[in-house]
Amino acid sequence: MEEIEKLVSIFLNVSEAVAFIWGPVKLVLMIATTWTNSIKNIIDVYEEIAIALDNLAVFRNLIRHDEQLKRMLEDYFSDILRFHSSILAVFSKPDWKRMFMFIWREFRRNVKPIIESLKRKQAMLSDDKLQQHAILKSVQDSNLYAKDQFGQIQSGLDDVINLEEARRQKQEIEQIKLCLERKLNVSLAQIISQLELPDTVIESSGRWILSNSCFQSWEVNESSEGCVLYLNGCPGAGKSTLARTIIRYLKDKPSRQTPSQPLLVYFFFKHNDADRKSVRSMLCHIITQIINTDGIMMRFAYDKCSSMDYLDLPFLKSLASDCLFSQRDITIVLDGLDEAKDNEPENVLKWCLYELLRMAPSRGCHIRLLICGQEDGRIEPLLSSYPQIRLHTADLHRKDIEEYCKAQASVIRNRFRLSCDDENDLILKVSEAAKGMFLYAKVVLSNLASMGSRKEYKAQLEDNEFPRDLDEAYERIIQRVIHAAGPSAQTSAKKILGWVVCSERPLRWREIQSRFCIDVVQGLCDPDDVRADNCKQLCSSLVDATDCEMFPGVESEQTITIIHETASKYLVYTNTIDLMREHIAMSLFCCRYLSSRPFLGIATDQVCDVLQSGYFGFMDYAAAYYQSHVDKTEPLNMDIVSDLDLNIATAKNALSDLEKAYQRTDTDGIADIEVVAGSTEETGKPLAQSIQDKVIDIRMMIHTQWDDLSQNTGFKELEGEKRHKCTRLQCPKFSVGYPSEDLLRQHRASHERPFRCKEESCFAYVVGYTAQTDLQRHNQKFHNEESRAKISFPKENKAGEHELISACRSGDLKHVKLLHRLDADLSGASLPDSPLMVAFKAKHGHICKYLVENGVDPFVIPHRGMKATPIDLAIRTKDFDMLELFLFTCQHVTSPLNEAHLEKCIGKIVSSYPTGVEILLQLSIKHQGEDGSLVIESILVDRIAFLFDEWRHKLVAYPGNLDLYDHWDDFTLGHSTFRDLFPKLYFQGKFYPDRSSEEYKICQRIISENKFFLHIALAGRNYTLAKFWMDIDTHKLMQIQDKDNNSPLHICIMESCSSACNTCILMVERLVKLDTKGLAHKSNNNAKNMQILVQHKGVVDLFSRNKEGQTCFITLFKRDDTFNEDIMRVLLEADIRLAWTAEEYGQCFTPLHYALLAGRWKDRKDPKGNGYGPSRIAKFLLDLPEVGQVLQAYAAEPSPDCRAVRAYAVREKLGHALEIMDKIGFGLSATNEMDG
Structure with missing residues (x-):
């Protein structure tokens, strides 16, 4: 100073x-x-x-x-x-x-x-x-x-520095906002979209309110008196329109006057939106608006929420109060309060009037409150003492309706070529009948404008036809769009209105179109069923279409809602829409849709066509709300609905069928490791989790093929624009998503690690923890700066440098910082010991954190005499917290110069400390979009693959005859280790992966980069390892053919035991379920395995061919000395046609050709090859009852030696064969042979 x-x-x-x-x-x-x-x-x-x-x-x-x-x-x-x-x-x-x-x-x-x-x-x-x-x-x-x-x-130096700092801060702020958005369950885009709803067609509509004396007094009020204004009116009077007018006026005000205008927050209650009809949702919207305008309160809210996953109502009230009281002057606008559920209107008012307004003066804050709602008997007793604007008595409001009528009447006049008198009559008639109800004017005029002719228009103006009130106005529209419309338009309109009224959230137009196109019984989607007319053309003014905040102007992404709560009530009250029937129908559709063939058979070859058709356009809604619609039928009387196909019992049965379908799906190929889990009780995955996994798989396929699929207009009409969606069914971002993968990744991290450190400079401030106990342990270890050492002033000689070691050993962070300011070398290169090692061994995490943050490298051996780095010590001692600190805080952890150190570190973690893999995964997520992320993933995949390859070498180390090898099929060790590496891939002792997790992504990459591991394991009869690979290969990536066109099934058959042990049989049975492309193309060792295969005739193709065009049957004829008659009979019992089916390529030989060739090499007495030796294979074929077809097929192929075959039959005394030969003239003369 x-x-x-x-x-x-x-x-x-x-x-x-x-x-x-x-x-x-x-x-x-x-x-x-x-x-x-x-x-x-x-x-x-x-x-x-x-x-x-x-x-x-x-x-x-x-x-x-x-x-x-x-x-x-x-x-x-x-x-x-x-x-x-x-x-x-x-x-x-x-x-x-x-x-x-x-x-x-x-x-x-x-x-x-x-x-x-x-x-x-x-x-x-x-x-x-x-x-x-x-x-x-x-x-x-x-x-x-x-x-x-x-x-x-x-x-430009300043600019560069400031730009980099701004980029870092912007990234941090985005992560904080995304985390708060997930916890508060609301986004700023959702809030802004409330102001973008269609209100009027003329700019001046609603602006009369700004000159109202009550409003002006409220606007300029600076005392606790007169700070509340109550705007009320009948349903449809236009209260929401006026509220939006006021909000837009107050938002624009700061740009015209001084920058010290009050902050504005607002909320619109909505009866048909679950996220907008409670105190909780109101509080979340208020908090979100303030933290997006005030950086201080954003960090304050993050600090308060960081250690919590669920924010209860008392906490939200306290946080909202703190946010509001942080402002000198603030305006709150609450619209549609009467649309809040149950007792929520009273709860909202009591909080605002008795808590906020009473406490505000003592906190240095002035609050203005505007309440808009109906006089329904719930809220007016609490607001009766405050100034009010009653719309039904406001002359300017009626004048406003008249101006609106003039604007619309002008359009109608031009459409039907009306006179000025007709136009004036229309204005007068509608504005007087409206009686202060803006909605009435809007509905009636919209209906009149949609008439098809002048005659129809005039008919609507007759006294007996002109609507006297809003209900009659609705009735006129219903008459036109449902009763008087053509059969197609009538059906379409009624379906749309039913779906929109019963939906649990606003439906998008593409989702409604999907309902028309999808046939859940056939499992098909026909894009030709897309409605040619848009929603407004079909349903007229009964519905509103609102642009999507993410894709404005895209019709398929518009949300469709009923124009007003009164319209919904009227449709239900008049039984135009049977609400119970709609809920039952929707629950039936959703359950049958989710259990239809495209969902359960997603891995079939037809999946590409299914994706292209847009079949999954309704998937997001069905997956999230099928249960909700079923629940809505619970309190209803089962006798009310008489239709056999539409009753509550049918809905319950559909839900039961859905559960059974997914239980069967989950059971196929499941990895049962109950021994590892220490339990023998059967435990199934919850249905919601199974459906969520299915959604993830389908989305993954759609995103993989997006570029090709999006070229199809029909696909885009039903699937919509590309979004990056959250995988959790209950998350609002499950269907809304984000425009980029990076934003989704940050959002997902807030789900998985919701507990964050409060220290802004700490790596856990953004990374967070999965459990509160982990955060508490982190705080205790790294943010407990209490020192047990006495304070002493540091010396300025070398003895002072040794004080650094002493300070690190005692945990005196203040002393360490002071020495650092005096230029002490924190790495301790000139000291006999490493400060970081000393602090680590003394368990002073806060000292280690300070040292690493200030440049001490944990990857480097501190002194020549030492053999281990701090990272090595953390792995060896299994210190999760210190390992996490070193990897996240080290500034160059993923740099190319550090890659060799990182690879060594990851190898040690995988082999000796699998729990540490979680840190590596989070580190990869932190560096997502950078080269560092790819480096970590690549090294991790390589090291885990190497680990399993080592196990394979250990398992094959069995001496002696392989036929005597006792196949050990219990691979609990493999699953146990894999579960330690990736715990999220297991659920109650079984391999039930969380398909949205980073672990699953790494698992699939391991498989995709080592697709022949299964072939290798089967070739070596390592069934232990083979079973493990099949367990984790959920997408069947390993079910491919090798260079010899052999699939894993082929390899297993070829290398199986000749004795057909139980383990070999079980392995073949499992492979058959996975490989549907055909039998092995080379001979197998036993008949039992072949019998298992041919039992699956509906699954296994007996006539599949190898690259030479040969069937499996032909491949068994190559050598006479390995001929196995049992296998032959098994195949022929399955399909006798195999006995004479020729190969497709080359010489087109039949089985008999190869049978004779197989015998020639056995005939040593005839070196010139003029005769045939005793072929057991040939004799087997010629002894068949169907020998006639065998001989005819043989004679039909090129260069048959029919006389030699006859000679062989004579020599072997094959009487039945000779009788058939005589009957068909086979081998009787040279001419006959040539003719054959």
């Missing part, structure tokens, strides 16, 4: 602006002295300013005579003025003492660039040459040098 005061005296005569510097300083100090906790912070920051200014006195005389340095001084003053502008804002906040910690942090972030700018100027002026010139008053030389220095400063 003395330095600043001295400077004030020096430069007092240089510029009058000095008073603007010294005045704020004095004011700040006076305010700060009222609260001792702020004094130290104030003095510290002014100390930094003073240090940055301490060499200006040297240039006192020079500045007076040099214009360049005067301008430089102006830059100094500009920085200091900006500094004081920020610091005064700290103390202008209401209740600043309570929020000081968060306000001060935000202040420090804002002024950091200013202080850095001052320091750079100081460094430039501290140049020895410049000071020397200043002292010698060599103005010319110093001027040139100063210009050069200034040029270098202005070269």
Whole structure:
């Protein structure tokens, strides 16, 4: 402070602006002295300013005579003025003492660039040459040098530094906002979209309210009296329209007047939207709006929510109060309060009137409250004493309706070529009948405008036809769009209205179109069933279509809602829509849809066609709300609905069938490791989890093929635009999603690790933890700075360096920081021991954190005498927290220079500390989108694959005959280890992966990069490992053919035991379910395996061929000495046609051709090959009852030697064969042979 005061005296005569510097300083100090906790912070920051200014006195005389340095001084003053502008804002906040910690942090972030700018100027002026010139008053030389220095400063260095800092802060703020958005269950886009609903067609509509005396008094009110205004009217009067007009007016106001206008927050209750009809949702919307405009409160809310996953109502009330009281002046607009459910309107008012308004003055806050709603007997008793605007008595409101009628009547006049008198009559008739009800005018005029002819229009104006009230207006529309419409339009309109009225959330137009196109019984989707007319054309003014906030202007993404609550009630009351029937129908559709063939048979070859058709366009809604619709039928009477296909029992049965279908699906190929889990009780995955997994699989296929699929217009009409959606069924982002994968990744992290550290500089501030206990352990280990050491002033010699070791051993962080400021080497390169190792062994996490954050490398061996790095020590001691600290805090962990160290580290984690894999996965997520993420994933995949390959080598190390090998099929070790590596892939002892997890992504990458591991395991009869690979290969990526066109099933048959042991049989049975492409193309070892295969004739293709075009039957004829008659009979019993089916390529030989060739090599007495030796295979074929077909097929192929075959039959005394030969003339003469 003395330095600043001295400077004030020096430069007092240089510029009058000095008073603007010294005045704020004095004011700040006076305010700060009222609260001792702020004094130290104030003095510290002014100390930094003073240090940055301490060499200006040297240039006192020079500045007076040099214009360049005067301008430089102006830059100094500009920085200091900006500094004081920020610091005064700290103390202008209401209740600043309570929020000081968060306000001060935000202040420090804002002024950091200013202080850095001052320091750079100081460094430039501290140049020895410049000071020397200043002292010698060599103005010319110093001027040139100063210009050069200034040029270098202005070269862009400041911009680069500030840009990088801004990028980092922006990224951090985005992560904080996404985390809060997930916890509060609302996004800013949702809030803004409430103002974008279609209200009127004329700009001036509703603006009369701004000149209303009650409104004006409320708007300018600055006391606790008159701060509440109640706007009421009948249903459809236009209250929401007026509320939006007021909100838009108040939002635009700051841009026209002073920047100190009140902050505005608003909320629209909605009866048909579950997220907008409760106190909880209102509070979340209010908090979201404030934290998106006030960075201090954003961090305050994050600090409060960081250690919690679920935010209960009392907490939300407290947080909303803190957010509101943080503002000097705030306006709250609540519309549609009567649409809140149950007793929520009273609860809202009691909180606002008896808590907010009563506490606000004591917290330095002024609140204005505008309530809009009907007089329904619930809210007016609480608001009767406050000023009111009653729309049914407001003449300007009626005038507004009349102006609206004029605008619409002009359109109708042009459409039907009406006279001026007809137009005026229409205006008068509608505006008088409206009786202050804006909705009536809108509905009636819209209906009139949609008439097909002038005659139809005039008929509607007849006294007996013209609607006297809103109900009759609705009835006219229903008559036109349902009863008087053509059969197709009538059916379409009634279906749409039924779906929209009963839906649990607003449906998108593409989802409604999907309902028309999908046939759940056939499992098909026909895009030709898309409605040619849009929703407004089909349902007229009964519905509203609102643009999507993410894809404005895209019709398929519009949300369709009933125009007003009164319309929904009328449709149900008049039985136009049978609400119970609609819920039952929707529950039936959703259950049958989710259990239809495309869902359960998603891995079949037809899936591409199913995706292309848009069959999954209704998937998001059905998956999230099938249960809700079933639940809606619970309290209803089963006798009410007489239709056999539409009753509650049918809905219950459909739900039961859905559960059974997914239980069967989950059972197929499941990895049962109950031994590992220590349980023998059958446990199934919850239905919701199974459906969620199915949705993930389908979405993955759609995203993989998106570029091709999106070329199809029909697909886009039903599937919509590309979104990156959350995988959790109950999350609002499950159907809404995000525009980018990066935003979705951050959102998913808030689900998986919701408990965050409160320290902004800590890695866990953004990364977080899965459980609150983990966060508590983290805080205890890394943020407990209590020291057990006595404070002593550090020495300035080498003995002082040894004090660093002592401070690290005792856990004295203050002493360590002081030594660091005195330039102590934190790495301890010159010390006998490593400070980081000492602190680690002494279990002082906060010391380790400080050392690593300040550049100490945990990947490097500290001294030559040591053999391990700090990272190695963390892995060896299985210290999860320290390993996490080192990997997340080390600044160059994923840099190319550190890749070798990282690979070694990951290898050790995989082999000896699998729990640490979780840290690697989170580290990969943190660096998502960067090269570092790919490096971590690639190394992790390689090391795990290497681990399993090592196991394979150990398992094959069995001496002796392989036929005697006792196949050990219990691979609990493999699953146990894999579960330790990836716990999220297992559910109650079984391999039930969470398909949205990073673990599953890595698992699938391991499989995709090592697709032949299953082939190798089966070839070596390592059924233990083979079963494991099949367990985790959920997408059947390993069911491929090798270079010889052999699938895993082929390999298993070829290498199976000749004795057909039970393990081989079980393995073949399992492979058959996975491989539906055909039998093995080479001979197998036993008949039992073949029998198992042919039993699946509906699944296994007996006539599949290898690359030579040969069937499996032909491949068994290559060698006579390996002929197995049992296998032959098994195949022929399955299909006798195999006995004469020829190969497709080459010489097109039949089985008999190969049978004769197989015998030739056995005939050693006939070296010239003029005869045939005794072939057991040939004899087997010629002894068949169907030998006639065998011989005819043989004779039909090229170059048959029919006489030789006859000679063989004579020699072997094959009487039945010879009888058939005589009958068909086979081999009787050369001519016959040629003819054959």
